[in-house]
Amino acid sequence: MIDITDIRKVYKMGSESLTALDDVSLTIENGEFTSIMGPSGSGKSTLMNILGLLDTFDSGHYVLNGTDVSGLNDNERAHIRNKEIGFVFQSFNLMPRMNVLENVMLPLVYAKVPAKERKLRAEKALEQVGLADRMYHKTNEISGGQSQRVAIARAIVNNPSVIMADEPTGNLDSKTTIEVMRIFQQLNDAGTTIVMVTHEPDMAEYTKRIVHFRDGKLLKDEQQTPKRLPEGEV
Structure with a gap:
């Protein structure tokens, strides 16, 4: 699914140079x-981008x-x-x-999917995350946890090859964090590849693999049996 080889990224700041990624190689099947962990400045967010x-x-x-995708132009x-x-x-x-x-329909608009199909696919995605009864609410009328579930529905509506989640539980309380991680596990069980940046070790426990970064280098790569969340209503 993802195969990077000797990726190097250097940021220029005046006369100084900061090496964000130092010849990183990684394969994700x-x-x-997979969760990507590391302290602030380790290169994990640069890698996600x-x-x-x-x-x-x-x-x-x-x-x-x-x-x-190495040599593609912006379009x-x-x-x-x-x-x-x-x-x-x-x-x-x-x-x-x-x-x-x-x-939730927005990515389908960009993909020029016909309006009727857009609505059907967006409704299905919202059903998957347990928000079929909130589809006509404005975003200021739903909770933070519900907002993140809307974001997940938007992420899956195009049937992507991979979901990239950047600190997806960082703004959530413990209860809604569990709801979001349960949805991720259910999506992964159904075959979706997920790459998640997190600084929370207890969130990484729910993933199948933890990749640790420090100072722009891949420090450690661990496979694990994930901690399982019980099936239930989201």
Whole structure:
């Protein structure tokens, strides 16, 4: 699914240079649920942005689901990004003037999916995250946990190859954090590949693999039996 080789990213700040990623190689197979951990400044967010085609790199190679994305231009990257990747961010990134259903349909608008199919697919995605009864609410009428579930529905509506989740539980209380992690496990059980950046070790326990970063280098790569959340209503 994801294969990066010798990825290097250096940020220039005046006369200084900061190496965010130092010749990092990593392979993530289809169907994995991987968490990326590391202290602030370790390179984990830079890696997430590169994997999500939100940022470029200085050298190395990146193959996403069989496509070499290393040399693509901005338009090509945007096309692959919308087709292959679903994003879930800490701050939800919902459009406040749109209702829940319209927010979930947004990636399908960019993909030029016909209006009737957009609505059907968005309704199905909201059902998957337990929010079918909130689809016509505005985003300021739902809780933080519900907002993150809307963001997950938006991430899966295009049937992406991989979900990239950047600190998805960072703004949530413990109860809604568990709700979100349960949804991720259910999606992964159904075959969705998930890559999650987190600084919370207890959240990483719910994933199948933990990749540790420090100072722009891959420090440790561990496979594990994930802690399971019970099935239940979200």
